[in-house]
Amino acid sequence: xxxxxxxxxxxxxxxxxxxxxxxxxxxxxxxxxxxxxxxxxxxxxxxxxxxxxxxxxxxxxxxxxxxxxxxxxxxxxxxxxxxxxxxxxxxxxxxxxxxxxxxxxxxxxxxxxxxxxxxxxxxxxxxxxxxxxxxxxxxxxxxxxxxxxxxxxxxxxxxxxxxxxxxxxxxxxxxxxxxxxxxxxxxxxxxxxxxxxxxxxxxxxxxxxxxxxxxxxxxxxxxxxxxxxxxxxxxxxxxxxxxxxxxxxxxxxxxxxxxxxxxxxxxxxxxxx
Numbered sequence: 001x002x003x004x005x006x007x008x009x010x011x012x013x014x015x016x017x018x019x020x021x022x023x024x025x026x027x028x029x030x031x032x033x034x035x036x037x038x039x040x041x042x043x044x045x046x047x048x049x050x051x052x053x054x055x056x057x058x059x060x061x062x063x064x065x066x067x068x069x070x071x072x073x074x075x076x077x078x079x080x081x082x083x084x085x086x087x088x089x090x091x092x093x094x095x096x097x098x099x100x101x102x103x104x105x106x107x108x109x110x111x112x113x114x115x116x117x118x119x120x121x122x123x124x125x126x127x128x129x130x131x132x133x134x135x136x137x138x139x140x141x142x143x144x145x146x147x148x149x150x151x152x153x154x155x156x157x158x159x160x161x162x163x164x165x166x167x168x169x170x171x172x173x174x175x176x177x178x179x180x181x182x183x184x185x186x187x188x189x190x191x192x193x194x195x196x197x198x199x200x201x202x203x204x205x206x207x208x209x210x211x212x213x214x215x216x217x218x219x220x221x222x223x224x225x226x227x228x229x230x231x232x233x234x235x236x237x238x239x240x241x242x243x244x245x246x247x248x249x250x251x252x253x254x255x256x257x258x259x260x261x262x263x264x265x266x267x268x269x270x271x272x273x
Contacts, residue, residue, distance in 0.1 A: 001174040002141075005031045006108035008038070008101045008134075011073035014114035018145040019077055021268055022112040023084050025143075025151070029178045035077050035090045036104055037070045038097040039063075067092065098133035105140045110270075112143045115262070135243070135262065135271060141171065142243070145268045153237030154182045154214075158227045158261070159202045160189075164242020168272035169205035172240045175270075177210050181237070184214045186230045188223040224260035236267055243271040 007022035009015040019035070026033040043066055046057035074090040081088040093100045105111040116128040131144055157172045159165045176183045185202050189195040195217045206213055214234075218226040231239050243258050262269045 001171065002029055002031050002109040004034070004108045005110050005112060006034050006036065006101075006104055007077075007112040008036050008097075008104075009073060009077060009114070010037055011069070011076070012114060012116070014116045014128075014145070014147040016114075017147055017149050018112050018114040018143075019080060021143060021145050021149065021151050023081055023086060025110070025112075025179075026081075026086055027084050029175075031109070033081060033086055033088045034104075034108065035074055035081075035088055036101070037073050037090075037092055038100045039066045039070055039092065039094045040097055041095060044094075097130045098137060101130070101134050102137045105134070105138050105142075108140065110141050110143060111138065112145065115144050115146045131262075132259070135259065139273060141270060141272050143268055143270045144262045146266060149237075149266070149268045151179065151237045151268060153235045153267075154184055155179075155238045155240060156184045156186055156227070156231045156234055156236045157202070157206070157213075158186050158188075158223075158239060158241035158257075159198060160187070160223075160242070161198050161201060162242050162244065164244045164258075164272055166205060166242075168240045168242050168270075169202055171270065171272050173206050173208045175238070175240070177208070180210075182211050182214065183209055184216060184230065184234045184236065186227050187215070187217045188226055189217070222260075224257045224264070227257070227261055228265050231265065231267055238268050238270060239265055240270045240272060243273050 005022050005026050007019055009019055044063045046059055070092040078088055078090055113131050115131050135142055155172055155176050172183055187195050187198045199215055216230050241258055258271050
């Protein structure tokens, strides 16, 4: 189910956490691993002069600097992957980061990305522009990793009965068995009867698990907050949920529970598609 993994890295602390998760997954699942880094056009191309007299823009020098940095980022990652016994292919590309990552993601089963980029971490953003843009544009499953996160601990499956959450359930079975982790299922519903129905449904979907699931439900509060709380309480290393919930139109235009969880979770979040 996950045969090829792409990790996009810029060498930042958050990206290194994503690298670690990608290496752990590739090692335990026997998946092939590819890494990429993007030299963004905006960093190496001259801005508009707007009619002002300006000294020459040092485009060649900046291009050489960022190429050297990109090579160093991937060299460090390659050494890290080889230390885990993995073969890895690496590539430096240039352009707009989210567009290039989305293009490369089409050839991979899973894309792994740090939640904040190097520049975004300085600004203190909770959900980096690159990660959010890739999440919106890609059609493939995506693992979003906050700084310092690892995959050690149980898996929490957020289930709401939507097609996306059903895909998430299938991924949960695959990953839980591959990683040897227990699964906690979280269901949020204002209607207790509906919650019972969803638990009955999800039990069938995860019947292939090696270990029995633990169940948690909530009828009060925001679903995204309750799901993150459930992950904290479980000591989880991973949340898996559908990229879109039951109302895809509302999710896309106003920000979904998935985006809110990815924005605030202290553990990695896998958005299934």
